[in-house]
Amino acid sequence: MKTQTAHILTGLATLIAASIHAQPQYTFTTLDAPLGVQGTIAQGITSTNIVGYYFDTNSDCHGFLYNGKTWTTLDDPWAAPGSYGTEPIGMSGTNIVGSYLDPNNNTHGFLYNGSTWTNLDDPHAAPGAVGGTYAQAIDGTIIVGFYGDSNGCAHGFLLSGANWTTLDDPLAATNSGQGTYPRGISGTNIVGQYLDVSNNWHGFLFNGSTYITVDDPRAPTHNGNTALSGISGTNIVGAYWGSSYQGCLLSLRGTNSTDWTTLGDPLGVRGTDPQGISGANVVGIYYDINGLSHGFLAAPIPQLTMMHSGNSLKMSWPYTPWIGWTLEQNLDLSTTNWTPSGAPSNDGTNSFVTVTSPVGNLFFRLRQQ
Numbered sequence: 001m002k003t004q005t006a007h008i009l010t011g012l013a014t015l016i017a018a019s020i021h022a023q024p025q026y027t028f029t030t031l032d033a034p035l036g037v038q039g040t041i042a043q044g045i046t047s048t049n050i051v052g053y054y055f056d057t058n059s060d061c062h063g064f065l066y067n068g069k070t071w072t073t074l075d076d077p078w079a080a081p082g083s084y085g086t087e088p089i090g091m092s093g094t095n096i097v098g099s100y101l102d103p104n105n106n107t108h109g110f111l112y113n114g115s116t117w118t119n120l121d122d123p124h125a126a127p128g129a130v131g132g133t134y135a136q137a138i139d140g141t142i143i144v145g146f147y148g149d150s151n152g153c154a155h156g157f158l159l160s161g162a163n164w165t166t167l168d169d170p171l172a173a174t175n176s177g178q179g180t181y182p183r184g185i186s187g188t189n190i191v192g193q194y195l196d197v198s199n200n201w202h203g204f205l206f207n208g209s210t211y212i213t214v215d216d217p218r219a220p221t222h223n224g225n226t227a228l229s230g231i232s233g234t235n236i237v238g239a240y241w242g243s244s245y246q247g248c249l250l251s252l253r254g255t256n257s258t259d260w261t262t263l264g265d266p267l268g269v270r271g272t273d274p275q276g277i278s279g280a281n282v283v284g285i286y287y288d289i290n291g292l293s294h295g296f297l298a299a300p301i302p303q304l305t306m307m308h309s310g311n312s313l314k315m316s317w318p319y320t321p322w323i324g325w326t327l328e329q330n331l332d333l334s335t336t337n338w339t340p341s342g343a344p345s346n347d348g349t350n351s352f353v354t355v356t357s358p359v360g361n362l363f364f365r366l367r368q369q
Contacts, residue, residue, distance in 0.1 A: 025300070025301045026263065026282075026298040026299060026300055026301065027298070027299055027300075027301055027323065027368060028265045028266060028267070028296050028297070028298050029296065029297045029298075029299070029322060029323055030267065030294050030295070030296055031050065031052075031066065031283070031294070031295030031296060031297055032294055032295065033052075033054035033064050033066070033071050033295075034071055035054060035056050035062070035071075035073070036054025036055060036056070036064075037055075037056065037057050038054075038055035038056065038057065038059050038292075039054065039055045039292055039293035039294070040052065040053075040054045040055075040064075040293065040294055040295040041053050041054065041087075041275075041285050041293055041295060042275060042276070042283040042284060042285065042295030042296065042297070043087075043088060043089045043090070043098075043275045043276055043283065044088065044089055044090040044091040044096075044137070044230075044275070044276040044283070045091070045276045045277065045278040045281055045282075045283045045297075046091050046092065046093070046278050047278055047279070048067060048068070048321055049065060049066065049067050049091060050065075050066045050067075050283055050295075050297070050322070051063065051064065051065055051066075051074075051088040051089070051090070051091045051096055051098075052064055052066075052088060052275075052283070052295055053085075053086065053087045053088060053098075055083070058081075059082075059083050060081050060082060060083065060085055061082070061083055061084055061085035061086065061087060062074070062075055062085060062086060063075065063076075063085075063086040063087060063088040063096075063098065064088070065088070065096070067321065068320075068321035068322045069321075074086060074088055074096070074112065076100040076110050076112070076117050077117060078100065078102055078108070078117070078119070079100035079101065079102065080100075080101055080102055080103040082101065084100075084101040084107075085100060085101065086098065086100045086110075087099055087100065088112070089134075089135065089136050089137065089275075090135070090136055090137035090138050090184070090276065091138065092138040092139050092140060093140075094113060094114045095111060095112070095113050095114075095138055095141075096111070096112045096113075096138075097109065097110065097111050097112075097120070097135035097136070097137065097138045097143055097145070098110055098112075098135055099132070099133065099134045099135055099145075105128060105129055106127050106128065106131075106132060107131070107132025107133060107134065107148075108120065108121055108132070108133055109121065109122075109133040109134060109135030109143075109145055110135065111135070111138075111143070120133055120135050120143065120145075120159065121133050122147040122157050122159075122164050123164060124147060124149065124155065124157075124164070124166065125147035125148060125149070126147075126148055126149050126150040130148050130149075130150065130151070130152035130176070131147065131148040131149065131150065131152075132147065132148050133145065133147045133157075134146050134147065135159075136181075136182060136183050136184070136192075137182070137183060137184045137185045137230070138185070139185045139186055139187065141160070141161075142158065142159070142160050142185060143158070143159040143160075143185075144156065144157065144158050144159070144167070144182040144183075144184075144185045144190055144192075145157055145159075145182060146179070146180065146181050146182060146192075151174075151175070151176055152175075152176030152177060153174050153175060153176060153177075153178055153179040154177075154178070154179030154180060154181050155167070155168055155179055155180055156168065156169075156180040156181065156182040156190075156192065157182070158182075158190070167180060167182055167190070167206065168180050169194040169204050169206070169211045170211060171194060171196055171202070171211070171213065172194035172195060172196065173194075173195055173196055173197040173199075177195070178194075178195040178196075178197075178199070179194065179195060180192065180194045180204075181193050181194065181195075182206075183227075183228060183229045183230065184228065184229060184230040184231040184236075184276070184277075185231065186231040186232050186233060188207060188208045189205060189206070189207055189208075189231055190205070190206040190231075191203065191204065191205050191206075191214075191228040191229075191230070191231045191236055191238075192204055192206075192227075192228055192229075193226065193227040193228055193238075200224070200225055201225035201226060201227050202214075202215055202225075202226055203215060203216070203226040203227060203228035203236075203238055204228070205228070205231075205236070205252070214226065214228060214236070214250065215240075216238075216240035216248050216250075216260060217260065218240055218246070218248075218260070218262075219240040219241070219242065220242040224240065224241075224242060225240065225241050225242075226238060226239075226240045226248075227239055227240075228250075229273075229274060229275050229276065229284075230274070230275060230276040230277040230282075231277065232277045232278050232279055232280075233279070234251055234252045235249065235250070235251055235252070235277055235279070235280060236249070236250040236251075236252055236277070237249050237250075237263070237274040237275075237276070237277045237282050237284070238250075238274060239271075239272070239273045239274060241271070244270060244271040245268075245271030245272060245273045245287075246262060246264060246271070246272065247262065247263035247264060247265070247268075247272040247273060247274040247282075247284060247298075248260055248261065248262060248263060248274070249261040249262075249263050249274070249277075249282065263282060263284075263298055265286040265296050265298070267286055267288060267294070267296075268286030268287060268288070268296075269287070269288055269289045270286075270287035270288065270289065270291055271286065271287050272284065272285075272286045272287075272296070273285045273286070273287075274298070280299070280300045281297065281298070281299050281300075281320065282297070282298040282299075283295065283296065283297050283298075284296055284298070297322050297323070299320055299322070299323055300318075301366075302317035302318045302325060302366060303317065304316070304317050304327075304364060304366065305317065305350075308357065311356060311357050312354050312355070312356060312357065313354065313355050313356070313357055314352055314353075314354050315327055315341065315352060315353050315354075315355065315364060316350045316351065316352035316353075317350065317351055317352075317366060318349070318350060318351075319346040319347075319348065319349055319350050319351045323368060323369075324368070324369035325344070325351065325366040325367065325368055325369065326340055326344075326366070326367045326368075326369055327340070327341040327342070327344060327353045327364060327365075327366060328340055328341060328364065328365050328366070328367055329341045329355070329362055329363065329364050329365075330362075330363045330364075330365075331358075331360065331361065331362060331363070332361075332363075333363055338365065338367075341353050341355050341364065342354075342355065
C-alpha cells in the first residue's frame with residue numbers, strides 16, 4: 001500500500017510549504033492481461049490507454065489495448081498464429097503501430113486506427129527471416145521503426161506520409177544482427193539503440209540532424225549496454241544491463257545530462273525493462289523469480305495541491321485512469337486517526353476533493369487504493 005505524506009494546513013487556512021523537491025518516487029502496478037497466462041508485455045502508453053501483447057495457453061501472441069478497466073484483444077487479420085503474431089508497440093491518440101508475422105514468415109509493420117489495419121512495409125526491407133519491417137513508435141502521424149536488409153543488418157526508418165527516410169547512426173556496425181534500432185519519437189527527437197563493432201549496445205538520441213550517444217553511467221565499463229526505448233518531451237526511458245536488466249529514466253536537460261533515475265519494479269527479481277513513456281508514466285516488463293514476464297505501470301507518487309477560496313479548500317492531484325488514490329485527513333499527526341476526506345472527482349487531468357476549512361490544524365495524505 002503506497003502512501004504520500006500529508007501537506008499541512010494551519011488554523012487560518014494558510015498553506016505551509018510542503019512540496020518535495022527531489023527525484024520522483026514511483027509506485028508500480030502489475031499489468032497482466034486476463035488471457036496472458038504465458039506472459040504479458042506492456043509496450044506503449046498514452047494519457048488514457050496502454051498497448052502491448054500477451055501469450056495465451058498455446059503460447060500464441062495477441063495484441064491488447066487496456067484503458068484502465070477493459071482489456072481488448074487486437075489481432076491483425078493477416079497475422080499467422082504462433083509465438084510471434086500481433087505485437088502492438090506504440091500509440092499516439094487512437095493510432096497504434098507494431099508488427100506481425102505472416103504465414104510466409106515475413107514480418108510487416110502495421111498501423112491500426114481503431115477500425116482499419118494498414119500494412120507498413122519499408123521498400124528497402126528484405127523478405128524472410130533476416131528482413132522485415134518493425135514499426136515501433138508514432139507521434140501524431142510520424143512513425144519510426146527499423147527494417148532488416150538482405151544481410152540481416154537493421155536500419156532505422158522514419159515514415160511521414162508516403163515518404164520513407166532511412167536512419168543510420170554513424171557509429172552502428174553493419175553486420176548481421178547489428179545496426180540502428182529507433183524505438184521512440186517525441187516531436188523532432190528520436191531515441192533508440194545501436195550495436196557497435198564490439199557488439200555493445202548504446203543508446204542514441206537523434207534530434208533531426210545529429211546522433212548523440214546516450215549511455216547510462218551505471219552500466220558496467222566492459223560489456224555494459226544501454227538501450228533507450230521511449231521518449232516523451234524531455235523524459236527518456238530505457239534499460240542498462242550487465243548480468244540483468246535495470247530500468248532507467250533520463251530527464252534530458254541538455255546533451256550531457258546526468259539526471260538518471262533507476263526504475264526497478266520490486267517484483268522484478270530477474271530484471272525490469274521499461275518500454276514506453278507518456279509524461280512521467282512508464283510501462284514495461286518485469287521478470288519474476290521464475291522468469292515469467294509481467295507488464296507494469298510505474299507512475300510518480302502524486303503531490304497534493306491546495307487552493308483556498310472562502311470557507312473551502314480544494315485538494316487536487318494528477319489524475320491517472322489506472323491508479324486510484326484516496327485523500328485522507330487527520331487532526332493530529334501523533335495519532336493514527338486518518339479518515340477519508342470524501343470521494344474524489346476528476347476533470348481528466350486532475351482528481352480533486354473539496355473540504356470545509358478547519359478551525360485548527362488539519363493534515364492530509366494520499367493512500368493508493
